[in-house]
Amino acid sequence: MNKKASIKFIPVSLFAFGLFSLIAPYFNAFSVAKRSRQKQLVMLLDKNKFSKKISDVVVDDIADKFEFLAKRKQKNFLLNLVDAKTRDLLPEDFNQHHSLSINNSIRNAFTHIDKISYASNSERLVLESKTKGIQIDDYQYLINFNNYNQEAGEFNGDTFNFDNQLINNLETLKNILNSKVEVEAIPAINRLFEDHKRKNGTLQLKEISIEDNLGKYHIKIVFPSISNEKISNNQQYSIYYESAALLIKEK
Numbered sequence: 001m002n003k004k005a006s007i008k009f010i011p012v013s014l015f016a017f018g019l020f021s022l023i024a025p026y027f028n029a030f031s032v033a034k035r036s037r038q039k040q041l042v043m044l045l046d047k048n049k050f051s052k053k054i055s056d057v058v059v060d061d062i063a064d065k066f067e068f069l070a071k072r073k074q075k076n077f078l079l080n081l082v083d084a085k086t087r088d089l090l091p092e093d094f095n096q097h098h099s100l101s102i103n104n105s106i107r108n109a110f111t112h113i114d115k116i117s118y119a120s121n122s123e124r125l126v127l128e129s130k131t132k133g134i135q136i137d138d139y140q141y142l143i144n145f146n147n148y149n150q151e152a153g154e155f156n157g158d159t160f161n162f163d164n165q166l167i168n169n170l171e172t173l174k175n176i177l178n179s180k181v182e183v184e185a186i187p188a189i190n191r192l193f194e195d196h197k198r199k200n201g202t203l204q205l206k207e208i209s210i211e212d213n214l215g216k217y218h219i220k221i222v223f224p225s226i227s228n229e230k231i232s233n234n235q236q237y238s239i240y241y242e243s244a245a246l247l248i249k250e251k
Contacts, residue, residue, distance in 0.1 A: 034072050041065040045081055053112040063106040070094050070102060082109055124229035125193060126202040134222050135207075139247035146243045155248055158217075162246065173239070175246070181215040188212065189239055193228045213251065220247040 044062050048054045069078055075094055079087050086109040093101035107113065136142065143153030145162040153160045161176040173185040188210035196203055208223040226241040 034069065034074065037065050037068050038074070038077065041069070041081070050083060050109050051111055053114060054110055055114050056107075059107055059110055059113055060103075063103040066106055067102050082106075085109075123200075124227065125196060125200055126225060126227040127192065127196070127208050127223070128202055128204050128225045129208045129223065130204050130206055132224075134245050134247070136247065139220065139249045141248040143246045143248070144243065145246060153246070156250070158215075160214075160246060160248065162244070175212070175214050175219060175221070177215045177217070183212045183214050183219075185210060185212070185221060186239065189226065190228075192226070216251055217248050218251050221245070222247065 041062065044058065044065070048058055048062070066078055070093075075091070079090060082090065086105055089105045090102070093105050096102075134142065141155040143155070143160060143162075145153075159178050161174075161179070163174045163176055163182075164172070173189070174182045175185060176182045192208065192210065208226055209220055211218065211220045213219070222245045223241050224243060226239065228239055
């Protein structure tokens with residue numbers, strides 16, 4: 001027996017399997033990013049119709065997402081989101097090497113665009129948590145949500161949803177149990193800011209959280225950061241958060 005014998009070649013099928021194993025996580029990450037942008041875009045367009053008044057800041061955000069998805073071969077998905085006139089223009093825009101054409105076509109699709117400026121520090125307060133981790137304490141379950149992701153979480157056979165919508169120009173943020181029982185979180189969030197209403201800019205706190213009862217459960221929502229700001233031409237404040245953790249325990 002030749003002790004120096006070694007494998008001289010790797011079968012093509014085995015090589016292909018190994019290569020796929022190496023690159024699969026990257027494809028998965030790209031797929032997650034793509035699906036996330038799709039959900040974000042659908043939610044933005046659901047809240048901001050093409051025929052309604054909209055800020056130029058939001059239009060730019062929508063155009064950026066169109067560009068991102070166009071580069072990832074999601075052209076048919078995008079064409080189904082626009083009106084017939086814009087649908088005729090976008091295919092040529094997709095073939096351009098720069099994003100200006102897509103941006104212009106999306107801006108022109110909106111009939112009432114307001115040029116606005118974001119609030120100054122005196123009209124904008126950001127609460128930022130000093131704590132990077134989340135203290136579980138006696139809670140039994142944790143579900144992570146983000147501002148654009150409406151996917152449900154399950155615990156103990158029950159389904160929990162985090163629903164953020166704009167209804168009649170009023171922002172709502174509801175915790176929903178089994179599509180039946182719900183609790184509105186906005187009043188509690190407003191109280192967080194009322195405790196610091198004479199301050200502005202960015203304020204660091206040990207923890208940013210609110211608590212409530214939801215059916216047979218007690219829940220706690222923990223925010224890494226959350227802001228409350230007013231657009232210069234609007235008297236109402238708008239709440240924004242990127243992500244949140246929902247802690248759950250039975251009462």
